[in-house]
Amino acid sequence: MERSGRIFAILLVLGVVLQCAVATTYVVGDSSGWAVPSDSSTYSNWVSGKTFLVGDILTFNFTTNAHDVLQVTKESYEACTSTNNIGSVITTGPANINLNSTGEHYYICTVSGHCQSGQKLSLTVSASPTTSPSPAGAPTSQTTPPPPPSSSGSFVFANVFVSVLCIVMCFLV
Template identity: 35%
Template sequence: MKSSTKLVLFFLLLSSFNLFYVTGKEFQLDWEVPKSRTQQVYNQWASENRFNVNDTLNFKYKKDSVMVVSEEEYEKCHSSHPLYFSNNGDSTVFELDRPGLFFFISGVAGHCQRGQKMIIKVLEHASPSQSQTQNATTKGSSSKKNAAIGMLPISSPAILLLIISVFGFLSL
């Protein structure tokens, strides 16, 4: 086999690695004041979903804002110095960039007190079996509840084995 053909095959194989890259899921939610003050609409929704590092939340709203605050500010429903603030018109996309708890409240006066707040628990990186189960569950859900945009993960040893095989092929 000509060396130029081997080189082309090598680059094609190398460029296909991005197919195995694990991306997060995007969860969409309508960010509005709940109809009843006693409803825990957003925390109920959050408890029905599993969030991992690199997942994103897409808040859809009209004339509102999204703030990430400390636990204390979440309890008080007020923050003069939020960790994150956005009011991009009609939607905000927020990436869950670490494991742990995220506390969200509306930045509009009175909305948080009326139930427009949410706690998200982000898990450590999921194992392949968790991701596959989660993808199957998410695909059956309505896009309003959440939407999956992930791919199956591949292990590091499998990638290493593939690279070694390619170099073995190139040396033929």
């Protein structure tokens, strides 16, 4: 019985390690959320030191009808205009955006004056070790929240893997 207890503990640790391989969710601006910043470098400072990977999720916390979020081209980001948008304006907060492709990603708030006041975000997305880059122009966002972690593919795989290993090990002990 002692041997099966050790095996179970090892498998439990293995399951926890595998579950850590799922996507990271970043809350844009941390506790400040997605708002007009007091300093125009707020969001560039927030990005600093973070590594964004394909599969990660950005959560833009904002009050519905007070702000919005739109993915745009670099030119529109720099000009604070929504003329070259990628996707559609998300007006209901919080907004979850999946990072589905590598490269530079640009987001702005289209509410009058907000982008010009610094409510814009630029970040670089790198390839995940388990994914390949999406082709250029592939959609990179969604307007609906992501599924709960318990239904994500990696999480389900990790749980099934650990469960099967536990069953097999119990029969071998």
